Amino acid sequence: MEPLWRIALFDGPRLLTAEGAEVRRFRSQRVAALLAYLCLHLGRDCPREELAEMLWPDEDPQTTANRLRFSLSSLRHQLELPGMAPGSVLDASRAGYVRLRRESVWCDVVAFDHALQQGERALAAQLATGPLLPGFYDDWILTERERLEALREGLPSAVIHAAPTPPETPERAITRQLPVYLTQFFGRETESERLIETLTSNRLVSLIGPGGMGKSRLAVETARRLPLPSTFVPLAELTDPGRLAEFTLQALGVQARNETDPLETLQGLLVRRGAFLLILDNAEHVLSAASALVLALLAHAPALTILVTSRQPLDIQGESVVLLEPLEPPHATTSPARLLEFPAVALFCDRARHAHPDFSLTPRHTEALVTICQRLEGMPLALELAAARTRTQTPSQIALALSESVLGLAATQRDIPERHRSLRAVIQSSVDLLSPELRRFFYGLALFQGGWTQEAVEAIQALPEADTFLDELVQRSLITVQEDALTGNMRFGFLETLRQFANEQCSEKELLSQRHAAYFLTLLARATEHDVRTFGPLESDLENLLAALERGGSAPTDLFWQGLTGFLTFSFIRGHHRRATPWAERAVDAWRTVEPPALRFELLHRALMLYNDLGRWDEMDQLAQELRTEALRHQAPRWALEALTHQSYTASQRKRHEDAVGLQRVALDEARALGDPPTLVRALVSLNRVLNPLAEALTPSDPKRSKALWQEAEAASREALLYDSPHSRYQANIGMGLFLALDGQGRLAEAYAQLKFGQHWALQNRSLAGLMYTLYFEQGVELRHGSPERAALLSGAFSRLREQMGYAHPHTGQEETWQVQLRESISSAAYERQIRLAYQLPLEVLVVPRTWDELTAGKRAKRMSH
Secondary structure, eight states: OOOSEEEEOBTOOEEEOTTSOEEOOOSOHHHHHHHHHHHHTTTOOEEHHHHHHHHSTTSOHHHHHHHHHHHHHHHHHHHSOTTSOTTSSEEOOSTTEEEEOTTTEEEHHHHHHHHHHTTOHHHHHHHOOSOBSTTOOOHHHHHHHHHHHHHHHTSOHHHHSOOOOOOOOHHHHTTEEOOOOSSOOOSOHHHHHHHHHHHHHOSEEEEEOOTTSOHHHHHHHHHHHSSSOEEEEEGGGOOOGGGHHHHHHHHTTOOOOTTSOHHHHHHHHHHHHOSEEEEEESOGGGHHHHHHHHHHHHHHOTTEEEEEEESSOOOOTTOEEEEOOOOOOOOTTOOGGGGGGSHHHHHHHHHHHHHOTTOOOOGGGHHHHHHHHHHTTTOHHHHHHHHHGGGTOOHHHHHHHHHHOSTTOBOOOTTSOGGGSBHHHHHHHHHTTSOHHHHHHHHHGGGOSSOBOHHHHHHHHOOTTHHHHHHHHHHTTSSEEEEOTTTSSEEEEOOHHHHHHHHHHOSOHHHHHHHHHHHHHHHHHTOBTTBGGGGTTTGGGHHHHHHHHHHHHTSOOHHHHHHHHHHHHHHHHHTOHHHHHHHHHHHHHHGGGOSSHHHHHHHHHHHHHHHHHTTOHHHHHHHHHHHHHHHHHTTOHHHHHHHHHHHHHHHHHTTOHHHHHHHHHHHHHHHHHHTOHHHHHHHHHHHHHHHHHHHHHHTTTOHHHHHHHHHHHHHHHHHHHHHOOTTSTHHHHHHHHHHHHHHHTTOHHHHHHHHHHHHHHHHHTTOHHHHHHHHHHHHHHHHHHSOHHHHHHHHHHHHHHHHHHTOOOOOOSHHHHHHHHHHHHHOHHHHHHHHHHHHHSOHHHHSOOOOHHHHHHHHHHHHHHO
16 A cells, blocks of 8 residues: 655655655744654554654653643644644554554655665665755754765665766756855754745845855755756856846856847746746845846746845845844754754864864863854854864864854865855945935944934934934844833844944944943933833843943043932842842942932932842941931931831831831831832831731741731731822832731631732743742742642742842741652652752743632542542
């Protein structure tokens, strides 16, 4: 019986249909790898655990089990088409196992092995049409690839190579004019599939990207996979746009006669040729001529398809644009065993072996390779130039050199075009095409760190046509643009190589730096905890904010101190504690010299809020006493009571709960006398914060007073709600405070609802410190009333945020107790898996909308079953 599918793993994976069609596209590379593994073990029942371990080594079993289910489902939909019986190809009828049915699938590797066993060496050579699974770097694939290569080497060379083809006729000659590369092609499987799909449905496609991104190579490698005859026209060598048609004819192997029009000759040739792919490579310097030629050819040759590679689109009707981005670099946490799964690393290592044959990837290179690939942002040309340095430098030395500048990377190979001899040359060739005004604008963008908005550019460069200039630079692949997920606005950015080049060339750094600092310090000065919406423009510009502070701090003005105050407020609420700590220390060192007094006191107050989170309570207590003394001397009652609140915090952290409550009650009385609603809200929230731990401490010895304190804490939070704004950062604090007060009174459902309110508010408004505490408290609730598995997950989420911020959570001993209970309840191994999972999942997934009834349903069902 003819198998349902023929699957090729040599130069694959490829699905071959009975009609001769070929499918290379899979939902993901992992799905393709899953198919390959099952093919290599055709007919065998493969344990699911084995499949997960092969595909996702070093990841926790729960995550890999989910990924395996998803991948198997995707593969089943691809292999078992409508009308096929379920399980006819992918059989999972045996619990815990999966197999490809031998009668339904033919695999070229299996057939290759069988042919060798039968002594059919010619057949084996015909089957081995290429390397096994190019672009895949799993350990098991590399091992199998080496085995197969060794077997192929044992075949006679006369058998390995295909029989000579008939001599080319002039008409056939144009079907095979593609460049021959002597190096291996890495990655780009997804981009190649997208390009094939686009070329299949569009007659004009432009492959766009910055110089050095690998557009030409991708175009050629993709053309080899298409059933169309094709010719490559290297336009980088063309200096006279008026000779474009003649130049294209020459690439097709035809010389135009003097008395004929080259365009007419070209049109006639392509009409006769029928279905054909013409690749116009590196068209950015002859765009006008290329656009006219493309329109003329497509109008006269209806079966013609044109692929243009360029640093900017032709910008004509009917053009479909495919943007080529850098290769994905490895993450900082990538294990040595998985480095080669990233094409950026695989490319570097391959080119390094060309330059230095003894080069090998070892664990000691891991950190340096990650640094190199990240610093070069996955740009193929930059990776090749860096790899050439391995002749005389180790990866660590290369990484160190790149930390200073990447523009010094250059090549010495004679066959590399001049425009690709160095990164500087690549960028210069693009910049040379800009007008003087656009070039000056481009250089000025180097002052931005981590991207920018159109509004920022308009303010800093003071150009009314900034939107037009930005659009043109995007079109020319010199800057990037994408929607900011945090604000919903468009945000622009650089590749670091381009930013460094622009920074070198910028002649207006001093003026633009001043404007940059003033713009972002003004944004910071508007930030207020009473309306967290003022933080919206800041989150994406964190690097710009820090640069503005550095600039402004060199000669501090009132605007600098106002901006620093806003930055400390923003960082305290948004969880940027690590980045803000040096600036909090700067504020503490300088606050006594800042004028006017109100700004001085505000600055110190914000620094003390961060000091509390960082656990620097001795310094905080001393500074709070100074603040109160100075505030009373200047008759500033608000700051005097704020100083009491800080002193109350430090007393509570040191478990002097009675002192803490006493101090905060005095602060609350002073706040009521002041009559300022925001200050009163802070005093009420702070009173709740110190009442709850005192009530908990008194529960065993004085339950009556404990209950009264919890009632007082509840009343303080409910009063705060009356005065607080829905956009104030205290919303999350009020929710947590009510949770503790209600939970202490045994009003569990009400308490849980308040906790979830505070949690969702904190997540929605990115109040990381508030979110961290709600996760901590929810962990305890889940352990007592819900699911220990979820409690363990929340424990990991809490630890993750605490580490991320550098937050000094007060040690209560409760965490250790919970950890012991969780390990006993679900096992230490399961607990550790949940912790690892919590570090990987998005925060949005960890915050589950849940009611009290949903929380307790599991335990109720368990009690009823007993």
